[in-house]
Amino acid sequence: MGSGELELNLWAVAAILLVGLATFSLGFRSSRQASTTQDFLVARRTVRSRRNAAAVSGEYLSAASFLGVAGLVFKDGADALWYPIGFTGGYLALMLFVAAPLRRSGAYTLPDFCEARLGSPGLRQLSTAFVVFIGILYLVPQFQGAGLTVHQILPSVPSWVGAALVAVLVIVNVFGGGMRAVTVVQAFQYWLKLFAIAAPTFVLCVIFVGQGGVAGVDRAVGLSEPLPPRFPADATVTVETDVQLRTEEGLLLRARGWVDGAPVDSIVYWGKGVHAVEEGTELWFTAGSPTPVVDRAPTDNASWLRPVNGSDDLFTTYSLIIALFLGTMGLPHVLVRFYTNPDGRAARRTTLHVLLLLGLFYIFPVLIGALSRIYVPELLVSGRTDAAVLALPMKIAPNLTGEILGAITAAGAFAAFLSTSSGLVVSVAGVLSTDVLKGRIRDFRFGAALAGSVPLALALVLRPGDISLTVGLSFALAASTFCPVLLLGIWWRKITWVGAVAGMLVGGVLVLVSLVITTVSGYTGNWAPEFLQQPALVTVPVAFLVVVVTSKATQGRIPPDTNRIRMRMHAPDRLGFIRDRDIARFGTAEERTRLANGRHRR
Template structure:
């Protein structure tokens, strides 16, 4: 059934996004603006932009759905999403900014002086980005279908067009402005209805949420406790280590003026994410009191967050709250998809299109023109899959993106920042092994080929074994190939760990 109020809220979010993108276009004047917003984004604005980018469909809709379906076990999920930034703050935030790179492939090449490793990292950036974009596009289609009755491809198309226009027009300048505003839109859209619905539930004398005992107690699912423990800890490891390896997150730290600002940004992000994640579990909790479990779980077009306001308040009040939640959900899709598209476009532009155009035009290719072409190409594959296949689980797809990032970029970044003995061959071997194992696990899960039992648990949550394996391979191969250590490793390490003003005076 169509709800004009919700459709209007989504339309308002889309128009606001385009207007902010147009403003960002006026501010973008050069290559640095397109890739890293001129490296002049203040910590709090960057933290808001990271919050807008990071809080995707998996956070806005998926966490509430997981709590609704699986109970208190899933409270680990928002904890893990947030703790990932604490790990990033401690290990790589400031050195990553001091590297002077534009993208993760840039960092790999500058640290290890290997164009082959750079191309492999660029391929990973595109793969992780596509895996992240797919559920955003399908989620947008499901959200618009829920409030308007339109086919799911309409929402995916609207999202893709708006994101491509913003990214292609203003690059990181436009994306930063859009995402910093959309964090506050999402926070308001999920928090205000949560407070209202909690108040209504408390005053109405409605019964407590109805669920079996396993919903209320941790690690009491039908699976053996040891397997549940493994899945929980492996997922937490993916979230903690995968955050630093997500290309669209890492690129945001290149927009800070210096390493100190990068650290301050990360602290602010922890506060903003902690505030947001207070609210999705509220929807999962209340959903157990007001929503019919079999009906909701069997319909992929319904979500707890979108269905709950109308179930508690059937009249105009409920429709207004649903409109607010729907607008916030679409903002989540837009902001995350913008950041991911930005990272994918950067990799395609720098490692495919620009080298090709430079050879064809003898170095006269326009950086802005090649970037815009890359942005259009970067969204084609996930959009095609999104409109032609059945919906994938939002949290499952994003979880595998975290797992791949944890087993590939996390070892590269941590060892690249902290271990002088890292070699190009060691890094390449670790990235290859981590990508192969987690990529195969993701493919098996998405295609439904994972078996039951312990083998299925290892495939569904591969981080606990794939990431240590990648670290071990990286270290062992590096020790076995000392000749491939970059020649300027000492100078690079000094740059990563020396404050900018001190390093500038020294050189």
């Protein structure tokens, strides 16, 4: 390890410590104002739209956004652009169809909305189970990303240290102040993440343009060349998990370990095709050599720039679009933030601001992904493309500038894990405390500890994959379970709780089966069809169809107060029909009296 790398580690460690300290300090100060169950669940529904928009954006921009989008653009090229488009576009559907009616319903959790609209305690219990599962499925890659970040900065520190550090910080903040505490923290962390990705990207682009190409190679290597990416300098790659590498050109390299099922410690020649490399193998490449890439990823720049390279890609692309556009409105940690707005109009205004904030952010990971294909192609060999954001600065500027930029990106990545994990733990803890336990503050705190510790254990046991792909399955599960119930519950009078239960079960089970098959396949040779990684194109229409058909067959189960509930969701705010169910259940005697008299606190 050279002195420059050591300095980078020290800069980055200092930046991460500062982020952790700021997160704890803001959370501690805000937690002193949290004294009631409503503070912990919905921050007393007094969060202004602009602050809430920053908090929503800070919560939503997870490891999949900060690390995963750049990594997927780096590896998959044009096909990966649907991720930032879908992550942002999902809020358009949320703003148009869900945000205001959901807030006017008066619910304080997603299961509470299901019961309020359809009057079924059984449906509420099923919704609770899916909220918990989606939260865990989304939390696991956050903790794994934190471990990746710490390991990238300090290779001698095991990955579990970073995961544990994020989990402890999140549990402490949520434990102390619930929603009231994390709202301030998440709003701060959005602006921190925006700066942490925008400033380095701008500086790196300026350096790239100034250099006119890649330093250390006898000719510039651009993305427009119909060739495989090439190493800009001599590179050593240690393969950390078994991997299948494909090359379109013959190349000489030195290898030590196991390649194609045989031990090797010498110069080897790889012909065109796929080569199996086992965990722990070291590979040495010379400057200008073509880069082998993980199998099923584009092997040359022409394919990388061309979207949809086959029928499987076309299915996956449409499936991804559906999952991201419809899954956003079913994510529990996203929806719970809209319960904190004073009224429906503020909820819709919050969503509009979120669209602007997300659109601004996603410009920068795309640029980093493109630059990474030129400067850090060795990550295509190891399969650790999610580390591109962290590795790129020192490759373009291997000096003090690169060290500082690397520290800034590390701080932003750490903020991403903290903010998203906080929102997920709050949403899961709120559901556990109100639907499984008795709804007291100590129940919320117990739920927070449980919601943080179980995903941490899974993150340490399961093998890391592409962060955005894992999060994409979370979106598919949300789109196949809660999206049909929300849309039809808000806009279709004839939905019944029987139909909602049937649709959630069918859609959820189909996605979970795909998840299990994909996970098992990853440990046993990657034999599963690629479309199972993103099944929303099948599961979402099936879930909608099951809800409609089953509801039509059970019209006798329509709740008797359907018209009253629907009028409350769609009536203008100024008419005062909102009835906050958290006040009815957890409010003070004065608040309950005011609610009974029809006066809604704004």
